[in-house]
Amino acid sequence: xxxxxxxxxLRRGLEREVSGRRILGAVVANAKVLKEQTETxxxxxxxxxxxxxxxxxxxxxxxxxxxxxxxxxxGKTESNSGDSYRESDVFPTVSPFxxxxxxxxxxxxxxQPADAPIAPYHCISLLLDNxxxxxxxxxxxxxxxxxxxxxxINKETGxxxxxKEPLSDAxxxxxxxxxxxxxxxxxxxxxxxxxxVAGVGNIYADESLFRAKIHPERPGNSLIxxxxxxxxxxxxxxxxxAVTGGGTTSDDYTDLAGQPGRYTPRVYDRAGQPCVVCGTxxxxxxxxxxxxxxxxxCQETPQE
DNA sequence: ATAGCGCCCTGGTGGC
DNA sequence: TGCCACCAGGGCGCTA
Numbered sequence: 001x002x003x004x005x006x007x008x009x010l011r012r013g014l015e016r017e018v019s020g021r022r023i024l025g026a027v028v029a030n031a032k033v034l035k036e037q038t039e040t041x042x043x044x045x046x047x048x049x050x051x052x053x054x055x056x057x058x059x060x061x062x063x064x065x066x067x068x069x070x071x072x073x074x075g076k077t078e079s080n081s082g083d084s085y086r087e088s089d090v091f092p093t094v095s096p097f098x099x100x101x102x103x104x105x106x107x108x109x110x111x112q113p114a115d116a117p118i119a120p121y122h123c124i125s126l127l128l129d130n131x132x133x134x135x136x137x138x139x140x141x142x143x144x145x146x147x148x149x150x151x152x153i154n155k156e157t158g159x160x161x162x163x164k165e166p167l168s169d170a171x172x173x174x175x176x177x178x179x180x181x182x183x184x185x186x187x188x189x190x191x192x193x194x195x196x197v198a199g200v201g202n203i204y205a206d207e208s209l210f211r212a213k214i215h216p217e218r219p220g221n222s223l224i225x226x227x228x229x230x231x232x233x234x235x236x237x238x239x240x241x242a243v244t245g246g247g248t249t250s251d252d253y254t255d256l257a258g259q260p261g262r263y264t265p266r267v268y269d270r271a272g273q274p275c276v277v278c279g280t281x282x283x284x285x286x287x288x289x290x291x292x293x294x295x296x297x298c299q300e301t302p303q304e
Numbered sequence: 305a306t307a308g309c310g311c312c313c314t315g316g317t318g319g320c
Numbered sequence: 321t322g323c324c325a326c327c328a329g330g331g332c333g334c335t336a
Contacts, residue, residue: 105313183306288308
């Protein structure tokens with residue numbers, strides 16, 4: 001399942017490979033990933049646009065779609081002047097639309113030659129002006145790919161209420177303490193809540209808790225300050241390591257080129273195997289409907 | 305306000 | 321061997 005490190009890896013790939021490219025055409029093979037958006041609206045809002053800045057927020061990818069026809073914008077985009085043209089009052093609505101992508105469980109983004117064979121579960125292709133196609137595949141069609149305005153993004157996604165980016169300086173133990181607060185909910189469930197912290201999913205929630213030596217079923221309001229501090233450190237560490245490794249090795253995820261990630265989890269999907277620290281057989285349980293793996297010795301619930 | 309559950313979807317798995 | 325029920329799971333919407 002793509003989480004923050006996988007989506008960030010894709011973002012970096014897109015920044016290298018498709019930023020500045022013009023969208024010449026769009027093929028909608030499975031409109032389910034457009035959700036409420038019509039195929040007509042998707043095509044009208046994307047075809048002819050130039051892909052500008054590539055942003056990530058939590059597990060969302062946001063590609064700004066700029067008017068490609070105007071020479072001023074074109075020139076500045078090509079000269080790599082960043083987003084300085086956004087400050088211009090000449091074109092106050094230079095980028096009203098963003099291509100908004102969420103891969104959910106099984107979505108994949110692949111960049112390949114436009115004439116490459118269409119793979120199974122192909123949903124959307126964006127044909128670019130360099131002979132490549134950006135393709136969205138999704139076996140379950142839970143994923144989302146839409147072209148939205150800023151207000152539509154706020155209305156139709158949870159982005160407005162999303163918590164802070166865990167790899168930003170703005171995220172710290174104070175912020176986590178406020179959002180976890182007095183909630184009598186398992187800490188694992190809270191970590192998965194995108195309003196608590198952005199981008200953490202099932203893999204990295206389990207990994208962070210294991211490394212912070214905190215039992216996933218501990219209620220949020222039972223954690224002492226030192227534990228919250230450890231958790232902040234370990235969430236950052238595990239996400240940073242996973243970004244460095246290009247994401248977790250998984251059947252569900254590949255980068256833009258189709259390559260798997262190189263990060264290897266210590267507990268996720270290792271139920272019954274020995275703990276890498278103490279050798280205890282790792283325990284699997286269910287928490288809030290999610291499979292959860294932990295070490296019953298390293299992450300022992302303290303005696304009350 | 306908040307916690308819990310059902311929904312979406314389909315390949316893989318385990319039981320008989 | 322073959323069939324089929326069941327499972328996994330992010331995010332959202334509904335309910336109590």
